[in-house]
Amino acid sequence: MTDIAILPIDHVFCRIVAEPHILQEIRQQFTFKADNYKFSPQYKARRWNGDISLLKRDRIYVGLLPRLRQFAVDSGYNIVIDPSIATSYNLSVHEFATFIKSLNLPFRPRDYQVESAIKAIRARRQTILSPTSSGKSLIIYMLVAWCLQQESKALIIVPTIGLVTQMKQDFEKYGSKHRIHVSTDNLDKTYDIDADIVITTWQSLNNGKTGVDKEWYQQFGIVVADECHTVNQSSKAKILVNILSSMTNTPWRFGTTGTLSDNQLNNFTLEGLLGPKINLVTTKDLMEDKHVTPLKIKCLVLSYPEEVRKQVKRLDYQGEMDYITRHQGRNQFIKNLSLSLKGNVLVFFRFVDKHGNALRDILVAEGSKPVYYIDGSVSGNDREHIRQQLEKEENAVLVASLGTTSTGVSITSLKHMIAASPSKSKIKVLQSIGRLLRLHVDKQEAILYDIVDDFSVGGYENYTLRHFKERLNLYNSEQFPYKIYTVEIK
Numbered sequence: 001m002t003d004i005a006i007l008p009i010d011h012v013f014c015r016i017v018a019e020p021h022i023l024q025e026i027r028q029q030f031t032f033k034a035d036n037y038k039f040s041p042q043y044k045a046r047r048w049n050g051d052i053s054l055l056k057r058d059r060i061y062v063g064l065l066p067r068l069r070q071f072a073v074d075s076g077y078n079i080v081i082d083p084s085i086a087t088s089y090n091l092s093v094h095e096f097a098t099f100i101k102s103l104n105l106p107f108r109p110r111d112y113q114v115e116s117a118i119k120a121i122r123a124r125r126q127t128i129l130s131p132t133s134s135g136k137s138l139i140i141y142m143l144v145a146w147c148l149q150q151e152s153k154a155l156i157i158v159p160t161i162g163l164v165t166q167m168k169q170d171f172e173k174y175g176s177k178h179r180i181h182v183s184t185d186n187l188d189k190t191y192d193i194d195a196d197i198v199i200t201t202w203q204s205l206n207n208g209k210t211g212v213d214k215e216w217y218q219q220f221g222i223v224v225a226d227e228c229h230t231v232n233q234s235s236k237a238k239i240l241v242n243i244l245s246s247m248t249n250t251p252w253r254f255g256t257t258g259t260l261s262d263n264q265l266n267n268f269t270l271e272g273l274l275g276p277k278i279n280l281v282t283t284k285d286l287m288e289d290k291h292v293t294p295l296k297i298k299c300l301v302l303s304y305p306e307e308v309r310k311q312v313k314r315l316d317y318q319g320e321m322d323y324i325t326r327h328q329g330r331n332q333f334i335k336n337l338s339l340s341l342k343g344n345v346l347v348f349f350r351f352v353d354k355h356g357n358a359l360r361d362i363l364v365a366e367g368s369k370p371v372y373y374i375d376g377s378v379s380g381n382d383r384e385h386i387r388q389q390l391e392k393e394e395n396a397v398l399v400a401s402l403g404t405t406s407t408g409v410s411i412t413s414l415k416h417m418i419a420a421s422p423s424k425s426k427i428k429v430l431q432s433i434g435r436l437l438r439l440h441v442d443k444q445e446a447i448l449y450d451i452v453d454d455f456s457v458g459g460y461e462n463y464t465l466r467h468f469k470e471r472l473n474l475y476n477s478e479q480f481p482y483k484i485y486t487v488e489i490k
Contacts, residue, residue: 003077006065008085010248012273013059016068022077023058029071030054030064032265052265054272061272062087063125063253086251091121099146104175109138110291112280117142125253125275127228129260131283132434133292136256137170140224147252148178148196151221155250156199157243158226161380162387166410167199167226184380192219206239218249225274228255229427244273259430283437284479292437293446297475297482299468300337301452302330302489312455317463324453324464325355325421329489334420335362337449338397339369343415343442344390347399348432350421352376359420360399370396374404387411394442402428405435412440418449424467426474433480450482 004026005017016026030053037043037050054060060068065087072079081087096118100109116139120126130136144154158164161184168182181195183204198220225244247253255274260267271277286292304312312323324330338345347363349356352375363371370393372386383404390398390411398411402421417436423429436446450471455462475482 001078002080004068004072004079006068006079006081006085008082009059011251011253012062012245012248014062014065014082014085016055016058016060023055025075026060026068026071027053027055030060030067030268032263032268034265035263054265054268061269063272063275064268066276067268067271087124089122089124091118093118096121096146100142103142103145105138106173106175109142110135113139113142116278116280117146119278119280120254120275121146123275124251127255127257127260127270127274127277129258129277129279130256131258131281131286131292132431133438134281134286135291136226136258137167138174140167140226140254140256141171141174141176143252143254144197144222144224145176145178147222151252153193153195153220154197154222154224155217155220155247156197156224156226157202157205157240158199159202160404161201162383163226164199164201165380165384171197202240202243205243214246214248217243217246220247220250222252223247223250223254225255227257228270228274229257229260229431241269241273258434259427261425261427282478286437291439293439293443295433295437295446295448295480297448297450297480299450299452299472299482299484301454301468301484301486302333303454303486304489306457309455309457312462313457313460320453320455320463321351321422322354325349325351326358327489330451330453331358331362333487333489334359334418334451335366337418338363339366341416343395344393344411344413345397345416345418346405346411346414346435347397347418347420348402348405349399350402350423352401355421356399356401363397363399372396372398374398374400376401376404378404390414402432410438411435412438413443414438414446415443416447416449419451422451422453422464422467424470429471429474430478454486 003018003022007015007017009015016023031051033050034052040048042048043050054064062085065081069079100114113135116128120128120143128139130139140156148154156167158167164182164184168180171180178196180197180199181193183200225240253274255270260277283292287294312320315323334347338347347359349359356375360371360373372390374383374386390396391413393413414436419432433448436448452468453464456465
């Protein structure tokens, strides 16, 4: 007797046939709270309880089939999946090794890179957790090159303009002979792009003037969503979900990222669209094997006067952020720290108008070091020029926004990073740290300066101090060494 039957729809969704009470159980199994649902006007008006289900009527993502199978086993239900729903591929280690040899790569891939590619191909869809400097672009290249033996065209989606150029250059460095079409702005909307590989940004795919309809995606048999953790960010999540959901004719689906959030809804969505996650190497492993620069973290706790603490205690989170980003003494401390360090320094900020511009201006006014600046208004070409210039510098400062520079940007010469804006986001913190870890001939270690603001009064702890404690938990879980120092701020 079949309790649950899974029927094909396309390469995104499959259909569940089951009794209503079983469907309801499945719906409950795949229902989660939305991010920040308590702040939703609908929730506040009691018109929504914050729940989102990944079972839409009788449809569910194909990538969630392994979890659906496990649910059936745990519940004692008999499940039958239509054999036309291909969720695995038979690939031997020998076959893939022979293929890798035929690529004539300029160097031997690391064991975990090869293993990641084999596992992903066997699963047909996979989310690969690959820390900074683990050679993620080579994994992508091996995956795409192999799958192009089965399909005619691949789409690689990256989050930033700089990564479009960087990915193409990496492929060419690996010896790719494929026809590669890149787009950072005016995406070619003709149905059949004359290329084997298209590399573009999700912004280009979503742009209202140059955006594409669902039919356009049908030409691709392979999709790779690089830095796919951006599905976890609310402003981008819907766009990326729509793009990946439009690729109904795409059987080979892969995502790569350095880290994922702890939100179940986001991670199950990612898994449903791109496949289950695998993690074959950690940043600590890479450090031990000397593939990345050893990291030290110095937590600089800024201690404010009693009258200031009492003043800040009355503020909400946004008020506290406004206060610290505009605090002249704090900004002067960041300036002095930046200028005192030997080697190239990256200063990260979150707010352009009230923080980034101010930090840039006081550093430029000092005039003792070259200062470079990047925010969202800086063009892709100018960002690439700055990146190239910094690789030639030995004692410069880059003031950059988290949104433009925390993900994917490769500047190997960076020795120090000052986290000028507090964050509790696991993804942002780890992605930012990744900017420091790339190997460089003149870099023996990398140092992160975590700026912490202590406005505690009695038993009260301010917002950003609490966020710091969450970062400490992250440093401990990642086994990053750190020390805490207290600095008096007037």
